[in-house]
Amino acid sequence: MAGTSEAFVGLGRAVVAAVTLVATGAAAAGAQQAADIDAELVTRVVSTLAADSMGGRDAYTPYGMRAAEYLAGEFRAAGLQSPAGADGYLQRFSTRTLTVGTGRVVVNGRQLLPNQIAMRLGGGDIDWETGDVPVIVVGPDDEPLTTVTSVANAGFDALVLIDEAHREGFGSLVQLFRRPVRVLSSATGAAVVLALTRGAEDSTYRITHTVTAVEEPLANVVGVLPGRRTDEFVLFSAHYDHLGFERPIFGDSIANGANDNASGTAAVVALAKYFAARGTPERTLLFAAFTAEEVGGFGSRHYSRQLNADQVVAMFNIEMIGKPAAAGPNQAWITGFDRSSFGQILQQASAGSGFQFVPDPYPSFRLFSRSDNLTLALLGVPAHSISTTPIDTDQDYHKFSDEVETLDQQHMLRTIRAIARASEPIVAGRATPTRVDPATVGP
Ligand SMILES: [Zn+2]
Structure with missing residues (x-):
């Protein structure tokens, strides 16, 4: 999630974090019941991206590129194909x-x-x-x-x-x-x-x-799961970049961005593996980890120019799902809920599941306009961000303290499973959200 000022603007704890997040016995049982979201994969991606060795994944730094190369390997392992025009799974471009x-x-x-x-x-x-x-x-x-x-x-x-x-x-x-x-x-x-x-x-x-x-060079990480319909796309995305090195506070000079947005990126990788394991989908599924969201949204802006937005049926942009919503667990909110029927489709598909999708409770924060979904929405795509973090009170947003230890692993897993379930009618071609009216969307 980008800050408000510029519109589209802890050492060595990773090992401890990884241990904290390894699934307990109870977690493993939960993972078995619910679909096939890979709990260990989620843990690994979050811990790796939020480790100090990734230097806060600032776009325009070698750390950002290191994160991209790491994610390319995860996209490959998940079973995604490399899209035409990409360098492996890296979509290279520059500003x-x-x-x-x-x-x-x-x-x-x-x-x-x-x-x-x-x-x-x-x-x-x-x-x-x-x-x-x-x-x-x-x-x-x-x-x-x-x-x-x-x-x-x-x-x-x-x-x-x-x-x-x-x-x-x-x-x-x-x-x-x-x-x-x-x-x-x-x-x-x-x-x-x-x-x-x-x-x-x-x-x-x-x-x-x-x-x-x-x-200056940048890279998105991109993958595709070709469906039976080759001209209808469903996009799952998250930005992997964060703020990088900042002035030291109590010795910690790395903003690791565990929640913002290693959590969303881990969800995209886990969803890729989940859908790849289920065989050929009806619609073609696109997966993207965007760079430079925090400094102008250049990753999604470049990405949107490489495809025909009219063919993108829906965009699931996942942002900061590491902490439960203020209203309680088993809930995620959707930005710009009323701008298309995307949210209603997710609600219907989740009925009886115990997990709810609700409208964004923070309209004054203008979150619909503060992430990569905006770029696609401006092209008419039903493009929404899905989040759970209470952004009005969260003490770690854009702070050094956004560390992996603050995340609720079980909540993340439940949320990713819920997104997998709720996206099913759209992935299977049974439901198509109404388009967003770009004339009503302003940055
Ligand atoms: Zn952010």
Whole structure:
């Protein structure tokens, strides 16, 4: 789960943790009764990912890549196939961090000073002459921030001429626009240039500017179980990245992210093994462990560009299932419950099982928009996150204390079994959730 600030932004205890989590006699009996979710596999994946040797699985670090390679091995062992276009089970890609370099901005024959210019160049160098891009004018009585925000979000190249009456407010826009921008290397972002000058829509201009780009590699872990229907996909996903090394607190400088989100990743691996053991499914099942959820959702954003979202029937995105819900055990909640019939299908499939799926009890936390499901939901997919952690009171969320010892292993197992059971009608092609309306989904 990503933090709220940046929208889409303990040494040597692993051995002890692994011992703590090894199934007791009672747990083993439970595992036998309920389907075939492999309890030892869940324990192993959580303990391995949350161990200090994984360094908090920060995207853009060797630790993140180490976690990806480890998970690739688990995907293979689970019986998944490597999807077309992947390097084994790794879906490699990169992002670029763009910093504005040097150039010239001339409007109506006058060259502007650096403090009269701000720009965000998402697609590389620019070289514009009059007529190349739309000109948007913010007059003395208009509100600059509203216009600039909507232009910046619109995704097209534009020149915004801001009247000199807004000289004071312009400084904060400059600060906002000076931050480096990180984008998917495969995506071309828009270029927006702000100029503090009196102008009109028919103003003439000549603008040349450079950008420096730093390219950084990332990898999702992806697998597939081909079904009888080759053009209908059900996606099970979780992000495997976490926050990595932070400032030391009492000697612990690693945010291990056991609950966030080694727990969800372990669920995806365990579900992969469960479904692979059951033979060919009706619908084709996709499994993904996403990178860079905590720093912009780049993993799911890249992933969504590699498939036809119209063919994705449902996305089960699993987040922080290591602790029981506030309302009690045997319950999980679904973000954006009312945005599709996904939740109702899960409820019906769980009737009488003793496990309940309920709407997200924390609407003010906007959790539907704070994980990888958002990317697919924006493409119309019934894409929801399933979680159990009481995020309003949880003391370990995004803290060093999110360690494997804090997790309730039996609760995790029950939750994963419940997801396996509840997804059955969708996997078997008997139920199809209604689509999400992207127009109603905002980041
Ligand atoms: Zn998180």
